[in-house]
Amino acid sequence: MGLLGNELAFAHALTAQERESVMALGSRKRFPADAHLLTEGDRSSHVVIIIRGWVTVSVVTDRGATRLILGLRGPGELLGEMAALDPHPRSATVRALGAIEAQLISGDAFRRFLALHPRVSGLVIRQLTFRLRSSDQERSALASLTVLQRLASRLIELSGAEPAGPYTPSGAGPSSDPSASGPVVHLAQDELAATIGATREAVAKALRLLRTQHIVRTGNRMVEILDPALLALLADGHQE
Secondary structure, three states: OOOOOOOOOHHHHOOHHHHHHHHOOOEEEEEOOOOEEEOOOOOOOOEEEEEEOOEEEEEEOOOOOOEEEEEEEOOOOEEOHHHHHOOOOOOOEEEEOOOEEEEEEOHHHHHHHHHHOHHHHHHHHHHHHHHHHHHHHHHHHHHHOOHHHHHHHHHHHHHOOOOOOOOOOOOOOHHHOOOOOOOEEOOOHHHHHHHHOOOHHHHHHHHHHHHHOOOEEEEOOEEEEOOHHHHHHHHOOOOO
């Protein structure tokens, strides 16, 4: 399972000249927290490059009542490229975690640019391949792992992210909680639930179990990891 891309963000992989040319294709726009930059099923074709802030990429699961977060994307990330390259509807919803600043580029302009710049086109293809594999892994985990396993894996992943990572949309890192002694994930229970395709009630039950075993400590929009080694064992399917 993995929400965070392990490859260099699209805009950061461009040369200075390529980046300037790409950004000149569109216009900059600001979005408030919770705004939808892209919506699953929509017929629009523009692409988005995140300049500042973090977003979630999510889909409705087969059960229909649960939204699964497939990715957390930050500065430099390219979004919406699939709809720009084919005529099908948007495959996912992109929602702002906090205030967002992004560059919006029309699908037509983006396609013309890629046709003239094979190296950049190769970067987009590599990104598409990586994300498709990642989303397949997320769906496989949803079908085969328990809620406790998925939650343990997600907490390990997010607590090991960089201090300015997506679990701290305000930009504050784990050290912002003076009472914390271990790694901290700054997400509410409903947000955690969406990252593993579970209900809030199921995540609350799993967190209660982790608290009683002194593996985590919870607070307002906060989960502190007290025993990372034991949490990793649970993620691998070992029972406490």
